[in-house]
Amino acid sequence: MSLAQLERQFRRIHHLQHVSAxxxxxxxxxxxxxxxxxxxxxxxxxxxxxxxxxxxPQLVDWLAAAEEEASTGALDAAQLANLREIRRAVKRASALPAELVEASARAQMRCEQAWRTQRAAGDWHGFAPLLSEVVARKREVASILAEALGVRAYDALLDEYEPFCTSADIDRVFAHLKAFLPRLIDEVIERQRGEPVVPLVGIFPRAAQHALGRTLMEAVGFDMQHGRLDVSHHPFCGGVATDVRVTTRYDESDFTSGLLGVLHETGHAKYEQGRPAQWSSQPVGEARGMSVHEGQSLLQEMQISRGREFLRFATRHIAEAFPDAARAAPQAFTADNLALLFTRVARSKIRVGADEVTYPCHILIRYDLERALIDGRIRVGDIPEAWDAGMQALLGISTKDDYRDGCMQDVHWSAGAFGYFPTYTLGAMTAAQLFAAAVRQNPAIPREIEHGTFASINEFLRENIWSKASLLTTPELLRAATGEPLDPKYFEAHLRRRYLER
Amino acid sequence: MSLAQLERQFRRIHHLQHVSAxxxxxxxxxxxxxxxxxxxxxxxxxxxxxxxxxxxPQLVDWLAAAEEEASTGALDAAQLANLREIRRAVKRASALPAELVEASARAQMRCEQAWRTQRAAGDWHGFAPLLSEVVARKREVASILAEALGVRAYDALLDEYEPFCTSADIDRVFAHLKAFLPRLIDEVIERQRGEPVVPLVGIFPRAAQHALGRTLMEAVGFDMQHGRLDVSHHPFCGGVATDVRVTTRYDESDFTSGLLGVLHETGHAKYEQGRPAQWSSQPVGEARGMSVHEGQSLLQEMQISRGREFLRFATRHIAEAFPDAARAAPQAFTADNLALLFTRVARSKIRVGADEVTYPCHILIRYDLERALIDGRIRVGDIPEAWDAGMQALLGISTKDDYRDGCMQDVHWSAGAFGYFPTYTLGAMTAAQLFAAAVRQNPAIPREIEHGTFASINEFLRENIWSKASLLTTPELLRAATGEPLDPKYFEAHLRRRYLER
Incomplete structure (x- = not known):
């Protein structure tokens, strides 16, 4: 069998990627x-x-033979899907000349390393030439890939993170967001103005935060026999399916962001641990794409863990983890108060600290800018002014002359990750749509969560998302799981219900 | 340049080995x-x-061209040494058919995994067939390598760990040990019988042991910017020269073995960190061999850290690390008492727990047996009886019917590591000879150690061993450093001085 030769090669690649992860x-x-x-x-x-x-070099012949095999009807659905994913991977890897790959990597490494100090110093003028070099190389990459894949330049970059999606698709759903978000933000902030919230005050020891994180991640379904929890500068979920490495960071004066970091990354981790072992060494066994992945983490963090039901279960564990603080201010450690604290909305300059209501505005700005950069409609020198204009329009905040907390705040562009930002908000919409479908199918889910039972929601995700790996395209996957293509109305409904209707 | 092509290939191999480590x-x-x-x-x-x-396949042509280059005198000493090491690596790797390498690896993995439970259960009859398979494959490997390298079968295996050394060399130095050790052990034990030693009693918290380990390893010269200290089941020194990973394990009722484990591994680590960066990516930049490596760790542990001078410096740190235990029994936490405790001698069945005086007896038994196995003079079924006979003869202990703490105690043979055991004792002799040469060259070294100053001994090792990497063969290296070939008289003198003459 010719597909078998490809599969042997990709099993080897899978093992190398294991090592790399x-x-x-x-x-x-x-x-x-x-x-x-x-x-x-x-x-x-x-x-x-x-x-x-x-x-x-052999891949060309093997691919041709496998396509021949496919045309005779000898392959089943999983094999055809695997062939589709292999074709994609080979096409992308082969399209680019090695020198361009290397030149891009070098420009990105230089820019990212410089960014670490230049961002802190707000040194835009030192940074801009380095970023210009990254953008120049990335535009070359985009143009070659666009030719090879038969798509537009920006869409060729998007394809790396979010295959089967075009900027036209994104424009459609983002237009919906732009239409309702700014007014909704006004309403939520107005409504929260008089809310009686008790702040969490105290020393929250690292060891206690770590133990609490482990307890809650295992409670929601993380398998500690196949993973770990550790500390890094920024939370992430890494490793491999059999050995998932979740990280977070601890601030002893505020446990919330470390804990919510653990729960967010645990959403990613459950997707990693939940995919079927039978295809684990093949491209068809990989995660579908970034919007689906972010859909899992935001479903865990936003849909579940910041909600009142989850907090009715978790508050006891939280209070037990920090007995001194809980004794000093018992009214702070109630499910209702934690739910209020975990859903506070405020306009701010910084994306990573933003709440789920204002977060999409940060993405809309970046998406417009990065597309214009790749299309050559603006240059790097135009970014600060355009950034400020976007922030003013969507969040009413000026970032004029504030490079550090304005257009230099993210590492993504320095690292060459153009086409990544929109997946955060596609993920938020995916999470809302999936959770709504799960609850529609099984209305007991919120009550189960209140009792610390996650079997039904995990079963819904396992059956509809995790077990499907990359068998389907992203639109097919979402339609099979929810009956509909991606529709921002679920995200809007979630925000209105949580922030305006309670 | 043709050597340059080889060097490019080996830089790549070095990077892959970095990842693997x-x-x-x-x-x-x-x-x-x-x-x-x-x-x-x-x-x-x-x-x-x-x-x-x-x-x-290209290596054959590149090697031939580089040999040609060498013959014209175009290469300097370091390049010639690098070519020698590259030739060795390629020759060993190319000699063995891939199927045999794989069959060996499989037999070893099966045997090693089974050993973990079978050893604990003392299940010799379950274990023997698995070990027989390992030995059978290893004998094939040895015979093919022997042919390729033009040496005897056992020596071809020894070459992997201890190049430039034959079993005839080992026989010569081990015969010396056999001649004086059994009587010396009697004398030491007799002498220690009446020694007043105060035991260390208390709870020694892990965190305090860890901090003490870090303090002392940094004091003796470990660079924490290029390494770490962690916990594993058995202490080891791993990682790469720029990132040396030392491990130990902690027993809260006895800090000594964890701490001496740290210091032993730090001896290895300093050799890793001390080799010259300019050849770090080439075979000539690697550590010379196991006896030199073990020579570094035993010099740090046995020659230095268990000695009175070092303990005059370290006891203060040890007492400060465990204030409760030190307050309860101040007479236990004196340099003299710790020196007595760290040099107690006792005959025992177990190699890894043995003191430096009885340790070589364990090696002599294993060396004789593994050579006989590879030469086909005995079979796996003969091991228990031969083991018991060796233990009786050298240590006066019977291991009859005690498989667990007799011939099944080590993992080495299960893992296919034949030819490794002798390097432990070659290392002990190397350590004694090097330390004697260092003190001869600079008699202030013991006094410096007493004051916690390790600059002179480290400088001696850096100049004579670490900076030389694999530029010389092992016998050349030792002769350049000490003026003589390996001579067991230094080890004997060290034992007599430390154990009989104080």
Whole structure:
């Protein structure tokens, strides 16, 4: 069988990617300060080895033979889906000349390293030339990929994170957001003005936060035999399906962001742990795309964990974890008060700290800007003014002359990740639509969550999302799970219900 | 330049080995319980990729061209040494058919996994057939390598751990040990019988042990910017030169073995951190061999850290780490008492717990047996009786019917590591000879150690061992550092001085 040859090669690639994933975790969590240069060299070589596997000359013949096999009807649905994913991976890897890949990687590494200090200093003028180099290389990449994939330049970049999606699709759903969000934000902030919220005050020891995080992540379904919880600068979910590495960070004066970080990443982790083992070494066994992945994390964090039902279950664990603080202010450690605290809405300059209501505004600004950059409609030098204009229009905040907390706040563009930002908000909409479908199918779910039982919601996700891996395209997957294509009305309804109707 | 092509290939191999080393550390220190199978698959593939790099068809031409280059005098000493090491690596890797490598690896993995439970149960009859399979494959490997390298079968295995050394060399130095050790052990035990030793009693919290370990490893010269200290089942030194991962384990009722484990591994670690960066990516930049490596760890642990001078410096830190225990029994926390405790001698069945005086007896038994197994003079079924006879002869202890703490106690043979055991005792002799040479060259060293100053001893090692990496052969290296070939008289003198003459 010819597909079998491809599958052997991709099993090998899967094993190499396993190694790479653990190394990336190690770099963020364990690696000592001065070991970075040698590690970067080793990983660069490793990247070349993986790329060689993805562009091996035999792949062309094997692919042709497998396509032939497919045309005779010899392959089943999973094999056809695997062939589709293999074709995508090979096409993307083969399209780009090695020198351009290397030049891009170098420009991005330089820009990202400089960003770490330049951002803190708000040094836009030092940063802009480095970012311009990244954008220039990325535009070359986009143009070559666009040719190879037969799509528009920006969409060729989007395809890396969100296949089967075009900027036209995004424009449609984002237009809906733009239409209702600014007014809704006004209404929510007005409504929350008089809300009686008791702040959480105290010292929240790291060890207690860590134990609480482990307790709650296991309660919602994380398998500790196949994973870990550790500390890194920013929370992430890494590792591999059999060994999922969740990280968070602890602030001893405020446990909420560390804990919600754990729960968010646990949403990603359950998707990793929940995909079927039978295809785990093949492209068809991988996660579908970033909007589905972010859909899992935001379903766990936003739909479930910031909600009153979950907090009726979790508050007892939280209060037990911090007995001194809970004794000092018992009225702060009630489910109702925590639910209010976890859903406060405020306009701010910073995306990563934003609540779920204002968050999409940050994405709308970035999406418009990065598309204009890739299309050549604006240049890097135009970013600060355009950023300020976007912030003024959507959030009524000026970032004029504030580069640090304005257009320099994110690492994504420095790292060459153009086409990534929209997946955050596609994910928020996916989460709302999936959760609504789950509750429609099984109205007992909110009550189960209140009792700390997550079997039904996890079963819905396992059956409709996790077990499907990359068997379907993203639109097919969402339609099979919810009966509809992605529709922002579920996200809007969720916001109105949680923030205006209680 | 043709050597340059080889060097490019070996830089790549070095980067792959970097990745592999961190992954091995992760498996021992971080990996969750159920992640082992998928990790083993990934690492097996990774091993194949490395092996392909070591046996790439172009290497034959590149090697021939580099040999030609060498013959014209175009290469300097370091390049010639690098070529020698590259030749060795390629020769070993190319000699063995891939199927035999795989069959060996499989037999070893099966045997090692079974050993973990069978050893605990003392199940020799379940274990013997698995070990027989390992030995059978290893004998095939040895015979093919022997042919390729032009040496005897056992020596071909020894070459992996201790190149430039033959069993005839080992026989010569081990004969010396056999001649004086049994009587010396009698004398030491007799002398220690009446010694007034105060035991260390108390609870020694893990966190305090960890902090003490870090303090002392940094004091003796470990660079924490390029390494870490963590916990694993058995202490080891792993990672890479720029990122050295030392591990130990903590027993809260006895801090000594955890602490001496840290200091032992720190001896290895300083050798890793101390080799010159300029050759770090090439075979000539690697550690010379196991006897030199073990020489570094035993110099740190045995020659330095269990000695009175070191303990005059370290006892204050130890007492400060465990204030409750030190307050309860101040007479236990004196340098003299700790020196007595750290040099107690007792005959026992177990190698890993043995003191430095009886330890070589354990090695002599294993060396004789493994050589006889590889030469086919005995079979696996003969091991228990031969083991018992060896223990009776050298240590006066019977292991009859005690498989668990007799011939099943070590994992080495299960894992296929034949030819490894002798390097422990070659290392002990190397350590004694190096330390004697250092003190001869600079008699102030013991006094410096007493004051917590390790600059002179580290400088001696850096100049004579660490900076030399694999530039010289092992005998050349030792002769350059000490003026003589390996001579067991230094080890004997060290034992007599420390154990009989004080």
């Amino acid at each position: 653990i190394l990336q975790w190690d770099e963020a969590v364990m690696m000592p300060a001065a070991a970075g240069d040698a590690r970067a060299d080793a990983m660069a070589t490793f990247g070349v080895v993986v790329h060689e596997h993805l562009t091996a | 961190i992954l091995q550390w992760d498996e021992a220190v971080m990996m969750p319980a159920a992640a082992g199978d998928a990790r083993a698959d990934a690492m097996a593939t990774f091993g194949v990729v490395v092996h392909e790099h070591l046996t790439a």
